[in-house]
Amino acid sequence: MMEVIEEKKFDKINSPNSVGLVETKYYTFAYPPKKLVLDSGVEFGPITVSYETYGELNYKKDNGILVFHALSGDAHAAGYNKIDDPKPGWWDNMIGPQKPFDTNKYFVICANVLGGCKGTTGPSSINPETKKYYGLDFPEITINDMVKVQKELIDYLKIEKLFCVAGGSMGGMLALQWIKSYPEKAEAAIIIATTPEHSAQQIAFNSIGRYAIISDPNWNNGNYYCSGNKPTTGLSVARMIGHITYLSEEAMHKKFGREYINSLKKNFSNTNKLIIKPSEIEKPIENGLNQEKKANFKKEFEVENYLHYQSESFIKRFDPNSYLYITKAIDNFNISKGYNNLATALKNVKAKCLVISFSSDWLYPKEQSLKIVKALKINNIDTTYVNLLTPYGHDSFLIDDEKFKSVVKGFLQSIRRN
Amino acid sequence: MKKHKVISNWVKPYSKVLILGCGNGELLKFLQENNNVEAHGLDIDSEKVSEAISTGLSVIQGDINTDLIDYPDKSFDYIVAHDILQIMEKPDNVLKQIIRIADKSIISFPNFAYFLIRLSILFSGRMPKTKLLPYEWYDSPNIHLFTVKDFINFCSKQNFKIIDKFFTGLGRRKIPTYLLPNFFAEFAYFLISA
Structure with a gap:
């Protein structure tokens, strides 16, 4: 029986569409005195970035795609870190051989953001100066600071210009910030379910x-x-x-x-036991009964x-x-901060852009994506936009959806290298 | 395919083209392949737009009625508005925006003064239904039908230059169509500029 399970695990990992077993790597920079200057003005370092890569960087080093994770994500975007991992990386349906971010063609990179807790320096890291956990001594950080850190990683990987940057939600903010901060450092950007300002x-x-x-x-x-x-x-x-x-x-x-847990139907004739009979008023309610009530308040549906x-x-x-x-x-993210408007803020953008929103996303509604589209149009930037009809809400970009995948794939195929 | 040819004959190779109401991008692909244009599209339908993007086209999902104002002046060599002006809320505003954004524009539309339409109203006394205008009066998207004469009139009032025109109607017998386009043309194409 165990052998069967083991074989199944290997099947998953050896599947031709999976990047298979992957290893998280680390890069440390900004050693004192060459610390990184954060947006707040604070000089901070050293900084370790955890990252994973999938596929091979080509000879010209022009096939790199940097994907950015959302709030709760990490560097582990595809494949499996261990044979017995129950789940693959967070964007495994998008990254791999024959998948939209096709690792037969592209060199895909994903790094944990600054301030994170999955290998990149964050509040749960140890401050080398005090040998204590940073905790609240960790400096205030911005989306732009996260981008600066990942730019150091891309420089370290000796990639002059990325083929594409991509991300959803906070990842979309990072992608937008990247093409604004480094107009020469990406041919294209995929900006998904996000906003120019929170x-x-x-x-x-x-x-x-x-x-x-x-x-x-x-x-x-x-x-x-x-x-x-x-x-x-x-x-x-x-x-x-x-x-x-x-x-x-x-x-x-x-x-x-409205389903109840364990398909326990809320049948009020069966809940008579919870109704206190007059004869019981003086007596303390049984402890077990109390426990049951408490459990019901916590989890019933x-x-x-x-x-x-x-x-x-x-x-x-x-x-x-x-x-x-x-x-x-x-x-704190507001890409127009310090500019008259969004169009002026995005004036220097050069990357060809694909903006995607989802019809059922009420957290980052399409109007916010349309603001980005409008600003890109005003700046005469090659822009593609679609509001995909999906029922899954904001999380749509993490769900295996054929239309979403074919849009991303088609867009990547249309990118020309300048 | 014929409609594609008419439009493609007017579009200079390697130019930048925006097609309004591009649907799934069939005409965009045709111009991309035949004229090597930098093809862009605008369409309101999510399904069709995602289909177009999936084939590698630069298309924006949006509403022609409201979204043209964002494009900078003269940001395209050509705008193609094929068979869509009559479904616009304010065709005059859309035309003015088109002229502002593009160097040259290709506008095509069904001619409501086509003689078979005239005869149909005259004899049946009902809203005309033809191959090009197949809808019932109550479900037609064509809310602003107009004629060749109307269009020429509008262009001269707005000082738009008509550079070229093309009519389809009575099959191969071109002469009557060109002598009296408002009577014999079923469908009209105009190449105009500011």
Whole structure:
């Protein structure tokens, strides 16, 4: 039996469309005194970047595609780090042989962002000067700072000009920032389900998430790394709110409806046991019964179960302080800052652009993508845009969808090298 | 294919072209292959636009009625508005935008004064239905039908130059169509500029 399972695992990894087993690599730079100057003016270093690459960099070094992950993502975008990994990387449906980011043609790179918790320097890293965890000593960071760090990585990989940069959500902000900051460093960009500036509603959702974390007593002003008590309750509430905003009403309804856990039907004639009979009023309610009530308040519906499951897996892999720092960077994102308008801000952009929004995405609605499209059009930039009709909400870009894949594939085939 | 040929004959090779209402990009592909143009498109339909992008075309999903204002002056060598002007909310505004954005423009439309349409109204007393205008009166997208005369009149009022024209109608018998296009042309193509 075990052998069968093992074989299946190998099948998955050896599939002709998978990049197979991959290794996360690390690059460290900005050693003192040559620290990186952050947007805040703070000089920071050394910085380690964790990254993965798929496919081969060609002789001319002009087939590089840099993909940027979203808030909760990491450098592991495709394939498997270990044979027994249950799931592949976060964009495995997009990256691999014959897939839109075809690793037979392109050299795909993905790095964990600055401030992250999956190998790149962030608040959960150790400050080499104090030998302590950074915690809140970690400096304030911006989307532009994250881009600067990845530019160092691309320089280190000796890539003069990327073939394309691509990302969804926060990844889309990074892609947009890249083509603005480094107009000569990418032929094209794929900017998915994102915005040129975070809106009040988007900031509000992130702010509840942050509030949940800092209100958790275990957070302890960001010093929880040594106590062994992570502010997991706060982080899981943050994740649950986030997760609701990533899905559409339709997708949630289809997936869970009003179903109860274990298909336990809410039948009120069966809940008589919860109604206190007059004869029992004086007596304390049985402890077991109380427990059951508490459980019902916590998880009764399938959708609740799902949110709990999602948040429980999230708290195991994510650092609460990283969540605070990264959401702050996202909220502060406004690419037109310091310019009269968005069109002026994007004046120097040279990359051919594909902008994609999703009809069911209410967190990053199409109007925000259209602002980017409008500004690119005003600047006479070769622009392609589609609002794809998908039912999955903001998370649509992470879902294996044929139309989405063929749009990305078609766009990549149309890019000419200048 | 014939319509493609008429348009492609007017488009100079290696020029930059924007097709309004490009659908899944059939005409864009034709011009790309035959005239080596830098092809761009604008269309409102998500399904058709994603189909066009999937074949490697630069297409923007948008509304011609509202979205032309974003393009800078003279940002294209040609704009092609093939068989769409009569479905616009404000065809006059769209035409003015087209003239502003493109060096030259190709406008084509069904001529509502075509003699078979005239006869059809005269004898049946009902809204005409033809091969080119197959809709019922209540579900027609053609909300601003006009004639060859109307178009020429509008161009002269706006000081638009008519550089060339092409009519289809009575098969190969071209002479009556060109003598009296407003009567004999079923479909008209104009090459115009500011």
